Amino acid sequence: MANVFNDLMKGLDEAEAFLAGKTAGYKVHVPERVDVKKIRKRLKMTQARFSEMFGFSLDAVKHWEGGRRTPESAARAFLTVIDRNPNAVLAALQPDSRGRRRFAKAS
Secondary structure, eight states, X not given: OHXXXXXXXXXXXXXXXXXXXXXXXOXXXXXXXXXXXXXXXXXXXXXXXXXXXXXXXXXXXXXHHHTSOOOOHHHHHHHHHXXXXXXXXXXXXXXXXXXXXXXXXXX
């Protein structure tokens, strides 16, 4: 489980460095817009549970969903990973995930 977390963090660090212009040689795609509410609803979570499970502040989730703020690029990258593979994120963030809820694979 630690390897999954380390790989995920390394990838996010590399993406952030690339977006900041600190590295070159590959391209990543971080969407300009992420539908946070759609992701959260698909996972059948309340705003409070979503923020708790993935480390966002509840206010940030409310503002993103209400259109008052847009997630910054690192948050959009993380939200994209959550959208595509929430189980990997949960495994990385909660190494002792035995008996925890698993989500159906995104289509």
